[in-house]
Amino acid sequence: MSTHETTAADERAHSASDPIVEIRNAEVVFEMDRGVSRVLDDVSLEIERGEILGIVGESGSGKSMLASSMLDAVVDPGVLSGEITYYPEDGDPIDVLALSDHELRQLRWEEIAMVFQGAMSSFNPTMKIRTHFEETLEAHNYSLGEGMDRARELLSDLYLDPDRVLDSYPHELSGGMQQRTLIALSVVLQPNVLVMDEPTAALDLLMQRSIISLLEDLKAKYDLTMVFITHDLPLVAELADRLAVMYAFELIEQGPTQDILHDAGHPYTRALLNSTPNLDAPLEEMRPIAGSAPDPVNVPAGCSYHPRCSLATDRCVAQDPDSRPVDGDHVVDCHHWEDAADEIPLNHLANMEGDR
Amino acid sequence: MTDEPLVSLENAEVHFEEEQGLLDFSDPDVVRAVDGVSLDIGEKDVVALVGESGCGKTTLGKTTIGLQRPTGGSVKYRGQDIWDAKDGTGDVDIPYEEIRRSLQIIHQDPGSSLNPNRKVLGTLEAPLKKWQPNMSSGDRRREIVRMLEEVGMTPAADYAGRYPHQLSGGEKQRVALIRALLMDPDLILADEAISALDVSLRVDMMDLMLDLQEQFNTSFVFVSHDLSNARYIASHAGGRIGVMYLGELIEVGPPEQIINDPQHPYTKVLRWATPDLRTTGETEAPPVRKIDIPDPKNPPSGCRFHTRCPEAREACTQQSPASYANGASHRVRCFRVDDAHEYWSSPPVSDEPDDQRPTEAHST
Numbered sequence: 001m002s003t004h005e006t007t008a009a010d011e012r013a014h015s016a017s018d019p020i021v022e023i024r025n026a027e028v029v030f031e032m033d034r035g036v037s038r039v040l041d042d043v044s045l046e047i048e049r050g051e052i053l054g055i056v057g058e059s060g061s062g063k064s065m066l067a068s069s070m071l072d073a074v075v076d077p078g079v080l081s082g083e084i085t086y087y088p089e090d091g092d093p094i095d096v097l098a099l100s101d102h103e104l105r106q107l108r109w110e111e112i113a114m115v116f117q118g119a120m121s122s123f124n125p126t127m128k129i130r131t132h133f134e135e136t137l138e139a140h141n142y143s144l145g146e147g148m149d150r151a152r153e154l155l156s157d158l159y160l161d162p163d164r165v166l167d168s169y170p171h172e173l174s175g176g177m178q179q180r181t182l183i184a185l186s187v188v189l190q191p192n193v194l195v196m197d198e199p200t201a202a203l204d205l206l207m208q209r210s211i212i213s214l215l216e217d218l219k220a221k222y223d224l225t226m227v228f229i230t231h232d233l234p235l236v237a238e239l240a241d242r243l244a245v246m247y248a249f250e251l252i253e254q255g256p257t258q259d260i261l262h263d264a265g266h267p268y269t270r271a272l273l274n275s276t277p278n279l280d281a282p283l284e285e286m287r288p289i290a291g292s293a294p295d296p297v298n299v300p301a302g303c304s305y306h307p308r309c310s311l312a313t314d315r316c317v318a319q320d321p322d323s324r325p326v327d328g329d330h331v332v333d334c335h336h337w338e339d340a341a342d343e344i345p346l347n348h349l350a351n352m353e354g355d356r
Numbered sequence: 357m358t359d360e361p362l363v364s365l366e367n368a369e370v371h372f373e374e375e376q377g378l379l380d381f382s383d384p385d386v387v388r389a390v391d392g393v394s395l396d397i398g399e400k401d402v403v404a405l406v407g408e409s410g411c412g413k414t415t416l417g418k419t420t421i422g423l424q425r426p427t428g429g430s431v432k433y434r435g436q437d438i439w440d441a442k443d444g445t446g447d448v449d450i451p452y453e454e455i456r457r458s459l460q461i462i463h464q465d466p467g468s469s470l471n472p473n474r475k476v477l478g479t480l481e482a483p484l485k486k487w488q489p490n491m492s493s494g495d496r497r498r499e500i501v502r503m504l505e506e507v508g509m510t511p512a513a514d515y516a517g518r519y520p521h522q523l524s525g526g527e528k529q530r531v532a533l534i535r536a537l538l539m540d541p542d543l544i545l546a547d548e549a550i551s552a553l554d555v556s557l558r559v560d561m562m563d564l565m566l567d568l569q570e571q572f573n574t575s576f577v578f579v580s581h582d583l584s585n586a587r588y589i590a591s592h593a594g595g596r597i598g599v600m601y602l603g604e605l606i607e608v609g610p611p612e613q614i615i616n617d618p619q620h621p622y623t624k625v626l627r628w629a630t631p632d633l634r635t636t637g638e639t640e641a642p643p644v645r646k647i648d649i650p651d652p653k654n655p656p657s658g659c660r661f662h663t664r665c666p667e668a669r670e671a672c673t674q675q676s677p678a679s680y681a682n683g684a685s686h687r688v689r690c691f692r693v694d695d696a697h698e699y700w701s702s703p704p705v706s707d708e709p710d711d712q713r714p715t716e717a718h719s720t
Contacts, residue, residue: 058554058556058557059525059554159646159647159648174409174410174648174649175409176409176647176648177648203409204407204408204409204581205581205582205583205626205629205630205631206408206581206625206626206629206642206647207408207409207647208629209628209629209630209631209642210629210642210647212639213639213640213641213642216639231554231555231556232555232631233555233633234555234631234632234633234635235631237631237633237635238631238632238635238638238639239639257635261633261634261635272556273633275555275556275557275559275560276555276556276559276633277555277558277559277562277582277584277585277587277588278584278630278631278632278633279583279584279587279615279627279630279632280632280633280634281633283587283588283591283592286559286588287559288556288557288559288560288563289556292524348633348634
């Protein structure tokens with residue numbers, strides 16, 4: 001009996017999570033001439049309060065669709081189904097998909113803010129930066145005085161000169177300055193969650209990395225939960241507490257960052273790690289992933305990665321694998337995850353831990 | 357490298373005058389995109405140029421292939437000054453047409469460099485028609501199909517009939533690469549040619565460039581903001597990495613030296629900026645005093661990096677460092693390489709309250 005109790009307590013400890021956003025069985029479908037295009041396929045994910053979650057996937061893996069789904073912002077004629085729940089710090093859970101347009105607009109800026117790549121298209125080119133901040137504050141009935149003080153502080157947190165930036169037009173700022181300004185603008189209404197979709201793409205690496213280190217500071221100072229979506233696994237690895245990997249419109253693996261980097265269970269995640277140019281891995285070992293990602297209209301049956309996977313068996317063709325726990329919070333959707341480490345050694349570990 | 361370099365830049369300088377407003381009669385601002393760069397590129401050589409946005413690496417690349425006229429210094433192709441050939445000045449040994457054909461470019465965004473209304477076949481026939489007018493149309497097609505197969509675009513006949521919008525980013529870039537190669541060039545400038553691709557697709561594209569380089573005996577100038585890509589391509593090809601900062605080539609040498617033993621503090625910054633899968637999860641602050649690059653219209657005096665350099669001393673604000681040799685093929689523009697330099701006895705620079713990092717001015 002005591003054994004039984006411990007197990008239950010253990011389970012509670014594991015599931016003693018405190019999600020701020022919960023996504024259950026989210027699915028997005030587009031009806032097309034060529035057939036039904038399922039660009040998000042039964043994705044379930046919890047975003048923990050106060051964490052930095054990295055969502056990693058290649059172009060066309062559905063990662064941006066996941067971001068849009070979080071705020072019920074999927075463009076027509078896409079149809080989103082499933083459950084999206086937002087849990088405020090205090091107060092009742094909010095069913096995001098049941099909100100009116102007005103409520104959704106409030107939630108979007110005041111609770112969950114979004115930053116997309118290409119800051120320039122998010123600004124009105126004829127308006128000074130100051131006006132962008134003022135209009136945002138006014139539209140949400142925030143105090144202008146306090147709000148602009150906060151704007152100045154945020155801009156200087158992001159290594160920008162507030163006066164100079166506020167008096168500029170968007171085109172007068174460099175790409176890196178625009179992107180940081182956009183981050184400041186997204187946080188000025190004091191949201192709890194900041195979702196960023198490729199926020200540093202199109203910037204040079206030095207600016208990308210500088211922004212990453214500033215985000216860490218920003219998160220601590222303003223008590224934010226962050227979701228960082230990117231195709232660039234090494235870039236987000238340093239920032240994120242946890243990683244979720246997408247392949248072919250599904251989440252195929254998630255877990256604490258260090259677990260994914262060292263013990264990725266999914267053959268795709270391991271191939272992705274090995275395909276990334278980096279400064280440490282032996283040059284000969286870096287290799288591209290064979291084959292190409294599937295078309296959303298024609299996703300392979302069973303495990304969608306099976307045509308590209310060196311571990312695939314008949315079982316992978318017949319049966320789509322469920323999520324199974326690897327260790328603690330590390331879960332993977334693969335029938336053969338226990339063999340993946342031996343089959344596909346990770347080359348960035350090659351020189352570090354000696355011979356295996 | 358053979359005796360005579362394929363392309364040789366000597367003290368090359370490119371200064372742009374900024375467009376002025378219609379009624380603005382003040383002196384125009386001058387952007388110093390490239391300043392005092394000397395660089396030789398050999399046969400089958402690979403030089404990877406790295407640096408931040410706005411550091412002049414693309415302008416330097418374009419100057420190297422004769423697409424950008426230098427405002428000072430010279431650019432020679434096999435000993436022939438490219439711009440003399442173009443202008444017909446002096447004795448022209450190599451006609452400009454031949455130089456243009458020998459020096460090709462592929463751009464960052466292949467989508468915009470391919471004609472959207474032209475099928476792949478038409479796009480690839482154009483250079484052959486121009487440079488090999490005697491080739492029969494059957495031979496042309498066979499050559500194009502062979503090249504498409506070479507880069508892995510099979511079935512080639514199907515790809516030849518596609519429009520650019522029916523190709524993925526990587527496939528468009530392959531078509532652009534074939535188009536450049538069909539000119540039978542000596543040197544190709546790949547200007548951020550893989551930056552728009554997913555990280556996971558970059559090794560594949562670089563492998564392809566390396567294969568073709570081997571097969572066609574082509575040299576590459578590879579422009580990138582990513583040190584790990586520069587390392588990959590330069591190491592495999594036995595080439596060099598050149599680091600640009602505000603128009604100057606501040607360090608150049610073999611990739612393993614640049615990566616494992618960088619001498620210039622700025623190269624160390626780029627090293628820091630390159631993501632590492634062996635992360636411990638701690639983000640370190642950037643090893644620069646300011647994260648934004650200064651305006652190239654008004655580059656800092658002395659060493660141009662002194663306003664951001666964590667090692668800057670007073671000496672750096674006054675004199676511009678010469679290019680010091682550090683071993684046989686590694687050159688660095690930093691006083692720290694010179695043990696006897698007065699830099700070492702000069703006091704560290706103090707940051708005056710400046711316009712980039714306002715100190716806690718608002719928190720009172």
